[in-house]
Amino acid sequence: xxxxxxxxxxxxxxxxxxxxxxxxxxxxxxxxxxxxxxxxxxxxxxxxxxxxxxxxxxxxxxxxxxxxxxxxxxxxxxxxxxxxxxxxxxxxxxxxxxxxxxxxxxxxxxxxxxxxxxxxxxxxxxxxxxxxxxxxxxxxxxxxxxxxxxxxxxxxxxxxxxxxxxxxxxxxxxxxxxxxxxxxxxxxxxxxxxxxxxxxxxxxxxxxxxxxxxxxxxxxxxxxxxxxxxxxxxxxxxxxxxxxxxxxxxxxxxxxxxxxxxxxxxxxxxxxxxxxxxxxxxxxxxxx
Amino acid sequence: xxxxxxxxxxxxxxxxxxxxxxxxxxxxxxxxxxxxxxxxxxxxxxxxxxxxxxxxxxxxxxxxxxxxxxxxxxxxxxxxxxxxxxxxxxxxxxxxxxxxxxxxxxxxxxxxxxxxxxxxxxxxxxxxxxxxxxxxxxxxxxxxxxxxxxxxxxxxxxxxxxxxxxxxxxxxxxxxxxxxxxxxxxxxxxxxxxxxxxxxxxxxxxxxxxxxxxxxxxxxxxxxxxxxxxxxxxxxxxxxxxxxxxxxxxxxxxxxxxxxxxxxxxxxxxxxxxxxxxxxxxxxxxxx
Numbered sequence: 001x002x003x004x005x006x007x008x009x010x011x012x013x014x015x016x017x018x019x020x021x022x023x024x025x026x027x028x029x030x031x032x033x034x035x036x037x038x039x040x041x042x043x044x045x046x047x048x049x050x051x052x053x054x055x056x057x058x059x060x061x062x063x064x065x066x067x068x069x070x071x072x073x074x075x076x077x078x079x080x081x082x083x084x085x086x087x088x089x090x091x092x093x094x095x096x097x098x099x100x101x102x103x104x105x106x107x108x109x110x111x112x113x114x115x116x117x118x119x120x121x122x123x124x125x126x127x128x129x130x131x132x133x134x135x136x137x138x139x140x141x142x143x144x145x146x147x148x149x150x151x152x153x154x155x156x157x158x159x160x161x162x163x164x165x166x167x168x169x170x171x172x173x174x175x176x177x178x179x180x181x182x183x184x185x186x187x188x189x190x191x192x193x194x195x196x197x198x199x200x201x202x203x204x205x206x207x208x209x210x211x212x213x214x215x216x217x218x219x220x221x222x223x224x225x226x227x228x229x230x231x232x233x234x235x236x237x238x239x240x241x242x243x244x245x246x247x248x249x250x251x252x253x254x255x256x257x258x259x260x261x262x263x264x265x266x267x268x269x270x271x272x273x274x275x276x277x278x279x280x281x282x283x284x285x286x287x288x
Numbered sequence: 289x290x291x292x293x294x295x296x297x298x299x300x301x302x303x304x305x306x307x308x309x310x311x312x313x314x315x316x317x318x319x320x321x322x323x324x325x326x327x328x329x330x331x332x333x334x335x336x337x338x339x340x341x342x343x344x345x346x347x348x349x350x351x352x353x354x355x356x357x358x359x360x361x362x363x364x365x366x367x368x369x370x371x372x373x374x375x376x377x378x379x380x381x382x383x384x385x386x387x388x389x390x391x392x393x394x395x396x397x398x399x400x401x402x403x404x405x406x407x408x409x410x411x412x413x414x415x416x417x418x419x420x421x422x423x424x425x426x427x428x429x430x431x432x433x434x435x436x437x438x439x440x441x442x443x444x445x446x447x448x449x450x451x452x453x454x455x456x457x458x459x460x461x462x463x464x465x466x467x468x469x470x471x472x473x474x475x476x477x478x479x480x481x482x483x484x485x486x487x488x489x490x491x492x493x494x495x496x497x498x499x500x501x502x503x504x505x506x507x508x509x510x511x512x513x514x515x516x517x518x519x520x521x522x523x524x525x526x527x528x529x530x531x532x533x534x535x536x537x538x539x540x541x542x543x544x545x546x547x548x549x550x551x552x553x554x555x556x557x558x559x560x561x562x563x564x565x566x567x568x569x570x571x572x573x574x575x576x
């Protein structure tokens with residue numbers, strides 16, 4: 001079974017991005033992909049680079065244009081689509097959301113990003129309220145999958161909770177890159193740490209992880225982000241089995257063997273020995 | 289600041305192992321190490337390879353010969369020692385325990401292995417009851433450290449809870465290796481998964497991780513384990529900064545910069561954004 005991750009340099013126009021995204025998903029399906037995951041907020045540039053009220057106009061409802069287009073496409077070409085959108089949740093509340101659409105075009109459910117960053121040029125707390133869906137997994141036509149989003153990548157708790165829901169593949173729509181003034185060596189250190197922590201989630205949970213990151217440079221008045229692409233898929237042993245370039249648009253295919261998930265979890269039955277009686281401190285901020 | 293991990297092929301005689309361990313710690317200190325961590329159960333062969341009642345005779349009290357020798361050594365050469373022992377906890381109850389001894393020779397506390405494996409030739413549930421100490425960290429003369437043991441390595445919960453206690457370095461006394469019939473390729477796949485998951489803990493927690501694994505082959509009537517050595521230290525970015533060979537006794541030194549821990553945690557403030565309100569499922573076995 002093949003999956004695909006799509007990465008591209010976004011343009012300013014949502015229409016052009018949608019067109020590109022649809023075209024990439026079609027190509028991925030022709031290449032054999034049964035599940036396709038988009039990069040984070042693929043309909044626009046990464047507007048969280050700065051604070052600007054007018055960006056709220058980019059948000060859409062869960063039955064809006066983007067989700068409708070993805071539903072239609074999924075049904076037409078018989079693929080599961082994990083689509084990242086800027087969700088207008090009503091009452092001027094907004095979420096960073098991923099919608100899981102089954103191969104028949106029906107939405108199985110959505111996930112609202114639980115961990116929201118607020119760092120220089122990643123000012124997401126201005127735009128998104130923290131998610132309220134908790135961690136989920138869905139039985140799609142082609143496998144039981146979960147989805148987490150970008151900053152969630154750094155949280156073992158999120159991966160664990162998604163795997164405990166039964167996810168065999170965890171998808172991560174992503175927008176991460178280097179800031180001005182970072183040397184190439186620093187950038188590479190950051191990128192590899194980003195990859196390493198996710199490979200760790202794969203091992204700890206005996207699951208595939210698949211991250212779709214955007215590429216290209218995007219600027220605002222006070223600086224820019226050079227998104228580092230490098231979309232990748234790791235198997236349950238944490239091995240990178242497929243990896244995209246850093247700088248170009250790419251449809252990344254990866255071969256998935258879902259029986260490897262069961263095999264791994266029987267060889268290394270970590271879930272059996274979890275000391276759930278001893279994890280209470282996870283629900284606290286620190287050691288208090 | 290330097291730390292050291294010691295790995296060696298254990299002999300049958302506890303006296304000889306103690307002599308070797310003391311000698312290696314002395315050499316590590318001469319090489320500049322301020323904190324030294326032993327491999328798991330360094331006083332004996334890895335007796336959990338099979339079930340044999342007489343192995344309970346190997347267990348010692350927390351004020352027994354091994355801990356006393358380590359206390360004396362620590363004070364003499366001014367190093368912190370993390371010593372893994374088979375603890376006789378009284379009333380025929382036994383634990384797999386690590387004792388943290390400060391550079392003045394005083395025991396700061398101990399950690400009883402929380403996650404106990406039971407797999408072919410790793411039949412630890414026969415010997416050890418599960419730990420009751422929870423996850424801890426201690427301010428030693430040379431840094432705030434935590435200790436977890438072997439099977440704990442696969443559990444992000446354990447690393448997280450130790451880091452939340454303030455640990456800047458997490459030590460892992462270890463005994464892991466390949467079983468009969470595993471191909472070299474399989475063995476390497478397992479070994480790299482073992483390393484990857486720990487490198488992931490380093491990133492997720494912005495901490496150093498340092499695993500001391502035994503080496504050498506050990507047998508019982510029904511099979512053998514070839515311990516794969518490969519003791520290593522990873523920095524907060526998950527980079528392996530020091531790594532031992534697979535097959536020989538070794539004192540592995542690693543350079544630690546504790547200011548990197550604070551720098552990392554300010555650059556990537558993961559602890560700030562933990563969604564502690566959403567982690568309740570971590571305390572459950574599955575999705576029920």
